[in-house]
Each structure stands twice: as C-alpha cells, then as structure tokens.
Amino acid sequence: MATHRSDPESDGCELTKVARFDRLDSGVRDALEAICRTHRYRAGQTVARSGETLDTIGCVRSGFLRMQKRLADGRQHVVGLLVEGDMFGRVFDGALHFAIEAATEAEVCTFRRAPFEELLVRMPDLERMVLLNILNELDRARDWMIILSCPRVSGRIAGFLLVLCSRFAGIDHLFRAGRRGPEVRIPISRADLAHLLGTRPESISRGFHALAEAGYIEILRPDRIGIRDLTALAAEAGDDDLALGAGLVGGPRRTV
Amino acid sequence: MATHRSDPESDGCELTKVARFDRLDSGVRDALEAICRTHRYRAGQTVARSGETLDTIGCVRSGFLRMQKRLADGRQHVVGLLVEGDMFGRVFDGALHFAIEAATEAEVCTFRRAPFEELLVRMPDLERMVLLNILNELDRARDWMIILSCPRVSGRIAGFLLVLCSRFAGIDHLFRAGRRGPEVRIPISRADLAHLLGTRPESISRGFHALAEAGYIEILRPDRIGIRDLTALAAEAGDDDLALGAGLVGGPRRTV
DNA sequence: AAACGCACTTGACCCGGGTCATTGTGGACG
DNA sequence: CGTCCACAATGACCCGGGTCAAGTGCGTTT
Structure with missing residues (x-):
C-alpha cells in the first residue's frame, strides 16, 4: 500500500477464510498468503485516491468500500460498492479511475502487485479466477446501470x-x-x-x-x-x- | 453462431486488419484465423438474445452493435455500444444478460468458443489480451455510469x-x-x-x-x-x- | 408531380424531484 | 440532565423533462 494512506494497522492474513479463495488449490493459496497483508480502515478513510497507481491488489475481508468519482461541478458519484470477497486494483496496468473509501469499518487484505502478477502468469487457475472476478464486476456494473x-x-x-x-x-x-x-x-x-x-x-x-x-x-x-x-x-x-x-x-x- | 440468427452471409476473415489483434504474434493470430468466420448484419438485426448462451466469442469489425436489456415495464435500456475492435461474448461461462443488436450495418467476426478457450489456456498472451479487454469494458461501463x-x-x-x-x-x-x-x-x-x-x-x-x-x-x-x-x-x-x-x-x- | 412514410422537431401541460429552509430525533459528551 | 451535533424528515417552491399531440422536412414510391 502506498504510504500516504494514513497507515491503518496491519498484520498477517488467513486467506482460507475468504470465500472467494477457497476453490484455489492450497499451493496457490500459500503463495498468495506469502505476499498478503491485512489492513483495517475506519469509516470514511481513504483506501486509494483517484488517479493513483496502486502497487497492490486488494481484497475486502469485511465491511464496505465505495468506489467514487468526484466531478468538476462538485457532484460526487459512487460507481460501485465493494463487499466481503470483492477484489480491486488493476492487474498489469494503470491508474484507478475513481477513489476508494471505506464506507464502514473495513478490513482489507492486499497483495503486492509485482509478485501477484508473477503468480498470475505462473498459475493459470489464479488468472482464471481473476478474469472471472472481473467479468462479475462487469455484470454488476451493467446491472447497476439498469x-x-x-x-x-x-x-x-x-x-x-x-x-x-x-x-x-x-x-x-x-x-x-x-x-x-x-x-x-x-x-x-x-x-x-x-x-x-x-x-x-x-x-x-x-x-x-x-x-x-x-x-x-x-x-x-x-x-x-x-x-x-x-x-x-x-x-x-x-x-x-x-x-x-x-x-x-x-x-x-x-x-x- | 447459433443458427436461429436469421443467417447473415459469412466468409473468411483477416484478423490483421483489426487493430486490437495486431500486437499478437503471428502464431497466435494464425491459430485464431483458423477458428474465425465473418458475418454481416443489417441495422436492427439481432446478433444475440438476452439469456442466450453464445457458442462463440465475437469481435466487431465494422459498424455498431448495441447491448440492451428489455425491462418488465417495456422500457428498454442500452447498457453499451460495441464498435470496431470490441469483443463480446463470455469466456468460460455463461449466458448473456442482455441482447445484442446491430445498430447499423455491421460486420462481426466470431471464434468458436471451445477452440478459443483452448487457445486461451495455451497462449498466455491471448488470455492477457482478453483480460485487458474486459478491464477496458469495465472502465467504459463506469464512465458510462458517470x-x-x-x-x-x-x-x-x-x-x-x-x-x-x-x-x-x-x-x-x-x-x-x-x-x-x-x-x-x-x-x-x-x-x-x-x-x-x-x-x-x-x-x-x-x-x-x-x-x-x-x-x-x-x-x-x-x-x-x-x-x-x-x-x-x-x-x-x-x-x-x-x-x-x-x-x-x-x-x-x-x-x- | 403528388402522395406517402418516417424521423425529427416543436408546443402545451403537469408531475417528480432538485433546492432551500425548517423542524424533528437520537447519540455523544460535558 | 442539558447541550450540542449530525443525520433524517418534512414543507414550500419551481424548474426540467416526461407525456401527448401536432407540425415540419426529407426521401421514397407510384
């Protein structure tokens, strides 16, 4: 996590407890655990700023995060919520197009980006999971548009x-x-x-x-x-x- | 393509002409060409129905497609446009959650799904491209929400x-x-x-x-x-x- | 050239909701 | 126990846009 993030406490992380990961075989999970840390946020704290290039991939363990975009005229629009099990951050590239804030007290675990991407390349199962995750997010975005x-x-x-x-x-x-x-x-x-x-x-x-x-x-x-x-x-x-x-x-x- | 699709004409396909593919190495592209067909649609024709499980992955070569959802009250809402180079269909799973129609005269090339997914598994570059494509789509969906x-x-x-x-x-x-x-x-x-x-x-x-x-x-x-x-x-x-x-x-x- | 069809435009009317202002209400704290 | 503060609820007002109904312009048909 970038350091400006008003440093919440942080410790280890048991991925087995996150539903989304329980289908992965234990080898992949162990590899993930090795590059994973848990962070806690209070309601209203910023997790990531719009435009920021995260050096981590995140996964919500408890609570809610909201993704939001601040507009020129001061309006502020939420483009989605993240709840337990949801992942965020961009694999392989680029800056966020919106800010992420804790909507409630929240626990987030993060994977350092470079090793995560390495894992992706080495472990097709994991890449598959990430891809399906993103497809899900896309569906949710479309539903939300409805x-x-x-x-x-x-x-x-x-x-x-x-x-x-x-x-x-x-x-x-x-x-x-x-x-x-x-x-x-x-x-x-x-x-x-x-x-x-x-x-x-x-x-x-x-x-x-x-x-x-x-x-x-x-x-x-x-x-x-x-x-x-x-x-x-x-x-x-x-x-x-x-x-x-x-x-x-x-x-x-x-x-x- | 499913057969009910009021059969547009169809022929071979030169992927090199589609910008999105020109970064792939020629081996991958040749493999793709082998499982690719081109279809033409007139404005208003249905490309895929909501709920349908496509047996192909599609890519727009020219013209516009629109993705839309018909609601209970008769309202009909467009959740996105597809233009040249955009891909659609679901890798690895699932039914569409919206209908796809040609908004204008359009050319679409399609890859049969099973061999396409096989290629994905064998060719990380391609899977990477697909993943980035989906990420793009997600961004567009969020921009559209704004x-x-x-x-x-x-x-x-x-x-x-x-x-x-x-x-x-x-x-x-x-x-x-x-x-x-x-x-x-x-x-x-x-x-x-x-x-x-x-x-x-x-x-x-x-x-x-x-x-x-x-x-x-x-x-x-x-x-x-x-x-x-x-x-x-x-x-x-x-x-x-x-x-x-x-x-x-x-x-x-x-x-x- | 006249007639038709279709898409776009314009007008009139009215309701939903944005806006501003005021009034509850409940929890934190002195 | 009272004060304060943030949030929720309510009321009044008015504008934007949904709705219905004509009207206009252009291309195509015969």
Whole structure:
C-alpha cells in the first residue's frame, strides 16, 4: 500500500477464510498468503485516491468500500460498492479511475502487485479466477446501470433493496428474518445512498416513505428496513426476473 | 453462431486488419484465423438474445452493435455500444444478460468458443489480451455510469459527444475536421440515443438544440454535429479532466 | 408531380424531484 | 440532565423533462 494512506494497522492474513479463495488449490493459496497483508480502515478513510497507481491488489475481508468519482461541478458519484470477497486494483496496468473509501469499518487484505502478477502468469487457475472476478464486476456494473436508469427514485431504491437482500442473505448482522418478513440493514447513510442512486438525501427519504406508504417496506429504523412485498419492489424497479438480486454488491455469479 | 440468427452471409476473415489483434504474434493470430468466420448484419438485426448462451466469442469489425436489456415495464435500456475492435461474448461461462443488436450495418467476426478457450489456456498472451479487454469494458461501463448520472439531459448528450469525438478521431467517415471545427456523425437515431441516455427522443431533440443555442455545438444535419466548444461541453457533462473522452465506445485505454 | 412514410422537431401541460429552509430525533459528551 | 451535533424528515417552491399531440422536412414510391 502506498504510504500516504494514513497507515491503518496491519498484520498477517488467513486467506482460507475468504470465500472467494477457497476453490484455489492450497499451493496457490500459500503463495498468495506469502505476499498478503491485512489492513483495517475506519469509516470514511481513504483506501486509494483517484488517479493513483496502486502497487497492490486488494481484497475486502469485511465491511464496505465505495468506489467514487468526484466531478468538476462538485457532484460526487459512487460507481460501485465493494463487499466481503470483492477484489480491486488493476492487474498489469494503470491508474484507478475513481477513489476508494471505506464506507464502514473495513478490513482489507492486499497483495503486492509485482509478485501477484508473477503468480498470475505462473498459475493459470489464479488468472482464471481473476478474469472471472472481473467479468462479475462487469455484470454488476451493467446491472447497476439498469437500476440507475429507473426514472423514479422510488424505483431505484427498490432495486437497491433487492440487491441488498440477495447479497446479504446469510449474513445475519445485515439480513435477518423478522417476524413479519426479512429485514435488511442499510450500512450507509442517506447521503451516501443519494450519491449511489444519483439523487439527493431528501429524495431518498421521500422515496423510502413512499415505498412504506405503499406497504412494500416498513421503516423499522432509518438504517433498518423490513421487506413486506418483494414482488412489488421488483415491479417498482422495473425488473422482470429479479435479476437484480445478483447485482451491484459482490457475490460471484459464476465459479471457476 | 447459433443458427436461429436469421443467417447473415459469412466468409473468411483477416484478423490483421483489426487493430486490437495486431500486437499478437503471428502464431497466435494464425491459430485464431483458423477458428474465425465473418458475418454481416443489417441495422436492427439481432446478433444475440438476452439469456442466450453464445457458442462463440465475437469481435466487431465494422459498424455498431448495441447491448440492451428489455425491462418488465417495456422500457428498454442500452447498457453499451460495441464498435470496431470490441469483443463480446463470455469466456468460460455463461449466458448473456442482455441482447445484442446491430445498430447499423455491421460486420462481426466470431471464434468458436471451445477452440478459443483452448487457445486461451495455451497462449498466455491471448488470455492477457482478453483480460485487458474486459478491464477496458469495465472502465467504459463506469464512465458510462458517470454520464448517466448527469442530472440534466443536455449534460448527458454533451458527455456522449465527447465520447464520440475521442473514439471516432481518425475514422474519417465518422469524424472530420470541418472549417469551423471538428464534426462527428451520430451513427444512431434519436430514439436509440434516447434509450442510450435514459430519456426520450423529444428530450434528446431539445437537448441538442439547447447545446446549439448555447453555441457549444452546431447541428449541421440531425446526424451530423459540429463541435464548437469542447471545454464547455466537458463542463456541461460535469467532467473535470475530459476523462470521458476514452469512455463508452471501445478503444483500448491500455495495451499489453 | 403528388402522395406517402418516417424521423425529427416543436408546443402545451403537469408531475417528480432538485433546492432551500425548517423542524424533528437520537447519540455523544460535558 | 442539558447541550450540542449530525443525520433524517418534512414543507414550500419551481424548474426540467416526461407525456401527448401536432407540425415540419426529407426521401421514397407510384
């Protein structure tokens, strides 16, 4: 990691615990462990700046990172979230086109770039995994474009909730079955959500309350939403096949 | 290619003419040529349907393809354009998540999938190229999200024009230096443009004329736009560094 | 040359949401 | 226990653009 990164603590790293790596054979994994370090970030800390050329490849172990681009007019747009298991950084080349920040407390493990790329060349399995990872990311970006294309803010929120549901299922501090249906935790503020969905905090607020009034969701707390009608949400998002469920935030859609 | 594809004519293929392949050594290229066929499509023809599992990897030789997703509510959203040199289809796995149609007359060459993947495994250079291609696509998708995030339609149009300019520079039937500045050809209809930019044809029209009234562009013909003030366009699009210029429609941003 | 079709343009109307301002609300801290 | 502060919610206002409906221009047909 570049040194300007307000140096979070750092220590070793057990890759076996990261789902995405458990298919690799242990030789590859051992080689990875050797060039891996773990870093911790507090919410709001910068992980990488736009334009920066990272000397590492990163992998999120816990928490959320957001990728965002600051625009000339001051607008700031989030182009994606990174959650547990997601990788970032550029293999073989180049500068980032967006900044990466911790959206919540987060653990990130990093591989030094040169040895990582060497490994890539020597270990086709690993290169294959990286390639599939990137394909996944591409799919998520496209799904995200579909969500953003929704003309009404409430539709975009609905799409986002669907994504959260499918992504968080199984992670019990983010997704639980309440007595009246599933509940998701929104891990980011209204302001971040607004950036994410291309709108303003006020409209996010209005959107949530519109969905609540329609009976599709229940606002248990600002950051805790009860899902009451999944199908209606999908319709609101304009999603025909709940395909968004696999969208935006991580989750391998295919395996090696 | 799957057989339902209203069979365009097809013949051999000279890969050396496709810019993206000219860095590969001739051995790899010969191997590719052996599994390559060229197909021609008329504007509007379907190249691949959403959900279909292509048995080929494709590469655009001329013209435009558009990737689009039809939504439950009838809306239809374009998630990207493919131009000369761009590749599509999925290596190693999976169904397409969107349909691919010819936006204009187009030539496409295809590689049968199984032998292509075999080549990938045997030829690291090729796999590297494919990986970089996908990374490029990802960047373009993110840039496109930035354009789509622009709240005003005129800003989105401005962003689109920037992309066209940078992408078309050098292709003289699409981009020429007129006496009062560069001129780009818009290769698709207002209706398509509306789908692309997440709006309606009427607003596209109004947007163009707003930019024209501001003096940023001149509408020589509906499909032929004179660029008068590149900087103002960039500002309108909210782009701080003209980064969009390398966006959406193809164009390797990095090389092997 | 007249008629037709298609794509683009223009106008009128109205709703969603951006914007600004104000008012809750809950947690941290003295 | 009260103060402070950040965030969320709500209200008022107005502009952009979605929508529906004509109108225009150009190429093609007969």
